[in-house]
Amino acid sequence: MLIFLALLYFCVACSLIWLACFPTGRAMLGQFVFSLRSRMKRRDTEWRGAPARERGAFRRGLAGGLAAAVKLARRNWIVFAIGVPVIAIPSLLALVLRSPAMLPDYVPTAALPDAQIAALLEGEQLVPPVAPPPLAFTTQEVVLVRPMLVSASRNWGLLHPDFNARLLLAFKIMKEQHGYEMALLEGYRSPARQDLLAQMGGTVTNARAFQSWHQYGLAADCAFWRDGKLVISEKDPWAMRGYRLYGEVAEQLGLTWGGRWKMMDLGHTELRLPGVMRR
Numbered sequence: 086m087l088i089f090l091a092l093l094y095f096c097v098a099c100s101l102i103w104l105a106c107f108p109t110g111r112a113m114l115g116q117f118v119f120s121l122r123s124r125m126k127r128r129d130t131e132w133r134g135a136p137a138r139e140r141g142a143f144r145r146g147l148a149g150g151l152a153a154a155v156k157l158a159r160r161n162w163i164v165f166a167i168g169v170p171v172i173a174i175p176s177l178l179a180l181v182l183r184s185p186a187m188l189p190d191y192v193p194t195a196a197l198p199d200a201q202i203a204a205l206l207e208g209e210q211l212v213p214p215v216a217p218p219p220l221a222f223t224t225q226e227v228v229l230v231r232p233m234l235v236s237a238s239r240n241w242g243l244l245h246p247d248f249n250a251r252l253l254l255a256f257k258i259m260k261e262q263h264g265y266e267m268a269l270l271e272g273y274r275s276p277a278r279q280d281l282l283a284q285m286g287g288t289v290t291n292a293r294a295f296q297s298w299h300q301y302g303l304a305a306d307c308a309f310w311r312d313g314k315l316v317i318s319e320k321d322p323w324a325m326r327g328y329r330l331y332g333e334v335a336e337q338l339g340l341t342w343g344g345r346w347k348m349m350d351l352g353h354t355e356l357r358l359p360g361v362m363r364r
Contacts (some may be wrong), residue, residue: 211253213241217268221315230317231306232285237271237278244272245302248356251338252305255354258334265327268315270306270352274299287348301362304355307331319351328352 221227222235241249256267274282276294283293290297298304309316309327316324328351332342335354343350 211250211257213253213269214256214267217310217315221268221313222270224314227315227317231270232289233282234270238273238275239269240272241269243302244305245356245358247358248303248305248340251335251340251356252307252354255331255334255338255340256307259327259331263327263330263334265330266310267307267331268310270308270315270317271299272305273302274304276300291348295362298355298357298362301358303358303361304353306350307352307354317352325351 216239219235222237227234241253244252252269259265259267274297279290279292279294279297279300282290294300309324311323319325319328328344331354332344332351335342340354340356343353343355
């Protein structure tokens, strides 16, 4: 059934293109329709007045035409065997594999969970939280998990305005609804710093310069602030619960969460705007 529909679609599409692009085709179609109407009227008149013998001859002629068509198909079965799959398979694949994600620059739209996110779209202005003191980024726990973090940029003004607003709203929801105070570890990252981190190996990052959304101000690495200390370790059950909640909130805000990746980056979020990163 699908093959028949695909073949029918192909034939109809070709016919419409032919009629739209070639005046001769439209003229031929008009002439054919006029001739067909005249012939049908004449046939109808003749059919009503024709004896049973002539009607039987007509039926036999129709049956003979069908038999001739079947004979033609059998005689040229190789052409049909090659031509039908060539025409049908692309259309069938398009039907079976159709998905909006196959379209270029497609970005899924996340559902808005509550009025707070609607407020974001209406332009709610949020203020960045007070940054932790520089010494908070030099503790042994932080350095082991995130080397060179002390020199990272935590300037909210360098982030893309749309991403900035969504990230601030994520911080607000995490604090008000879940009791987690968030801290920005790194936002914008220069191409030179990206290459330097990439040279440290895959455990830090696999992205070279301009292969990361950090270079476009569309990514951020975040962690939690508890009792005057940064909590980054994934071995902390409290922090792991926070990362899962943070991922849920981020995705509801239309952000991509690094916790879904094969090489998980639980504190990472990014906003993949179409047409920004040229791969």
